[in-house]
Amino acid sequence: MQQYMQILKNTKLFSGVREEEIETMLICLGATLHQYKKGDYVFRTGEYIHNLTVLVEGSLHIQKDDYWGNRAILGHIAVGEMFGEAYLSPDSGPLPNDVVALKDSCVIFFDVDRILSVCTSACKFHSLTVKNLFFAVSEKNRRLVAKLGHISNRTTREKLLSYLSDEAKRSKSSSFFIPFNRQQLADFLSVDRSAMSNELCKMRDEGLMEFNKNHFTLL
Amino acid sequence: MQQYMQILKNTKLFSGVREEEIETMLICLGATLHQYKKGDYVFRTGEYIHNLTVLVEGSLHIQKDDYWGNRAILGHIAVGEMFGEAYLSPDSGPLPNDVVALKDSCVIFFDVDRILSVCTSACKFHSLTVKNLFFAVSEKNRRLVAKLGHISNRTTREKLLSYLSDEAKRSKSSSFFIPFNRQQLADFLSVDRSAMSNELCKMRDEGLMEFNKNHFTLL
DNA sequence: ACAAGTCGGTTGTATTTACAACAGAAAGAG
DNA sequence: CTCTTTCTGTTGTAAATACAACCGACTTGT
Numbered sequence: 001m002q003q004y005m006q007i008l009k010n011t012k013l014f015s016g017v018r019e020e021e022i023e024t025m026l027i028c029l030g031a032t033l034h035q036y037k038k039g040d041y042v043f044r045t046g047e048y049i050h051n052l053t054v055l056v057e058g059s060l061h062i063q064k065d066d067y068w069g070n071r072a073i074l075g076h077i078a079v080g081e082m083f084g085e086a087y088l089s090p091d092s093g094p095l096p097n098d099v100v101a102l103k104d105s106c107v108i109f110f111d112v113d114r115i116l117s118v119c120t121s122a123c124k125f126h127s128l129t130v131k132n133l134f135f136a137v138s139e140k141n142r143r144l145v146a147k148l149g150h151i152s153n154r155t156t157r158e159k160l161l162s163y164l165s166d167e168a169k170r171s172k173s174s175s176f177f178i179p180f181n182r183q184q185l186a187d188f189l190s191v192d193r194s195a196m197s198n199e200l201c202k203m204r205d206e207g208l209m210e211f212n213k214n215h216f217t218l219l
Numbered sequence: 220m221q222q223y224m225q226i227l228k229n230t231k232l233f234s235g236v237r238e239e240e241i242e243t244m245l246i247c248l249g250a251t252l253h254q255y256k257k258g259d260y261v262f263r264t265g266e267y268i269h270n271l272t273v274l275v276e277g278s279l280h281i282q283k284d285d286y287w288g289n290r291a292i293l294g295h296i297a298v299g300e301m302f303g304e305a306y307l308s309p310d311s312g313p314l315p316n317d318v319v320a321l322k323d324s325c326v327i328f329f330d331v332d333r334i335l336s337v338c339t340s341a342c343k344f345h346s347l348t349v350k351n352l353f354f355a356v357s358e359k360n361r362r363l364v365a366k367l368g369h370i371s372n373r374t375t376r377e378k379l380l381s382y383l384s385d386e387a388k389r390s391k392s393s394s395f396f397i398p399f400n401r402q403q404l405a406d407f408l409s410v411d412r413s414a415m416s417n418e419l420c421k422m423r424d425e426g427l428m429e430f431n432k433n434h435f436t437l438l
Numbered sequence: 439a440c441a442a443g444t445c446g447g448t449t450g451t452a453t454t455t456a457c458a459a460c461a462g463a464a465a466g467a468g
Numbered sequence: 469c470t471c472t473t474t475c476t477g478t479t480g481t482a483a484a485t486a487c488a489a490c491c492g493a494c495t496t497g498t
Contacts, residue, residue: 064368072371074364086360089353096364116350127346131335134308134353141305141356144363145293145315149283151370152291152409154486155454182476190371192456197477213464213476373456374484401446411486416447432446 004056012136030111036101051109058105064097073187223275231355249330255320270328277324283316292406
């Protein structure tokens with residue numbers, strides 16, 4: 001797990017914790033390394049999870065498929081981000097969605113009970129960890145609200161503009177990459193891919209934006 | 220603030236804290252009582268907030284109006300619930316939506332800095348409070364994901380069924396009240412009111428459900 | 439009791455979206 | 469390199485939605 005120290009150092013979970021201390025905490029929190037092939041399920045809908053998960057290599061999608069085969073992409077997890085923070089509470093029910101590896105991926109599991117119970121040994125970072133987790137869930141919360149803001153627009157064009165301006169703001173540039181291809185973006189915004197593609201091209205022709213694959217420039 | 224002790228005792232924020240201890244904490248956390256008339260804004264989009272808010276009387280909506288006057292209702296806050304947990308982090312930006320009183324309401328503000336900084340005095344409940352906050356944001360997080368699940372359905376009927384079955388599950392009964400009138404439900408699900416009303420009546424005629432005002436029974 | 443306002447349901451039409459199908463470009467496998 | 473697969477854009481049609489307008493039932497305030 002040593003090899004991933006640089007990534008762990010920069011995670012929200014270990015914010016404010018020094019490298020040597022992280023090493024101690026890896027043991028203290030019962031960290032274990034797991035590997036997944038592209039397309040593998042890390043978690044499935046309905047599972048009760050007992051781990052906090054940090055992605056150290058690859059890429060994950062949080063998604064949900066309905067009876068009719070429609071897929072909704074609820075989120076995207078990049079290296080250094082975590083998953084499952086919101087399901088550590090004792091009263092959280094089963095997982096409502098799947099977590100799938102987009103590429104070959106490595107994740108580190110942390111034991112819930114060890115995170116939330118007070119550690120009697122030398123590890124004095126539990127309260128900091130809980131605070132970090134609180135901040136992390138808060139941020140995810142704000143992102144979810146932002147996403148709701150995009151999706152609750154009525155038309156495909158409005159959803160696109162809302163999402164793209166948000167991405168531009170996040171990257172502090174009118175030129176940016178998005179972590180989706182067309183189908184994934186459509187699933188993320190809950191719209192039809194072809195209708196969305198159509199709308200994107202219209203906006204390009206109207207001079208509102210330029211794009212190439214997953215690189216966009218707002219004008 | 221004494222008069223609201225019964226409500227405070229049962230909030231997520233003070234879960235596991237005894238009544239006498241809550242009294243101490245009210246002072247320790249810098250609690251102040253604020254009153255609002257029906258229609259008043261508790262917070263406005265763009266504000267930077269520095270308080271955790273607990274509703275002790277009345278009813279609030281979290282909502283967002285766009286340029287064209289469309290209103291999206293992002294959430295509903297009932298007595299005993301709180302607002303602002305997700306905006307306590309130092310890096311949280313401005314509030315992305317309005318919080319409005321639906322009825323005459325009373326809220327208690329708690330000072331962020333006092334919640335998150337370690338209290339040097341006798342008050343030993345800070346770490347418990349942060350943990351409680353963590354659980355609270357986690358739950359709100361799960362609710363947001365659930366709401367995303369409803370909204371990301373493609374048709375009005377699917378959104379309605381998704382939302383209503385969720386409410387039925389939450390109330391553990393096929394018969395339940397929802398906290399919205401028709402317009403508000405439409406705003407919550409991001410659909411057109413008349414189209415939704417139409418769809419509801421169709422489903423009633425098909426024998427899928429019965430309803431009267433905001434009371435629903437799934438069959 | 440009356441007037442004004444709110445709420446829920448209904449309808450028709452214009453607009454938008456979903457779906458299916460296809461073609462060229464790009465990427466990946468052997 | 470060639471074949472296969474994936475990705476993106478395009479089009480036409482069927483279906484769903486938004487919008488406006490209207491009505492009757494019910495509330496609220498005076």
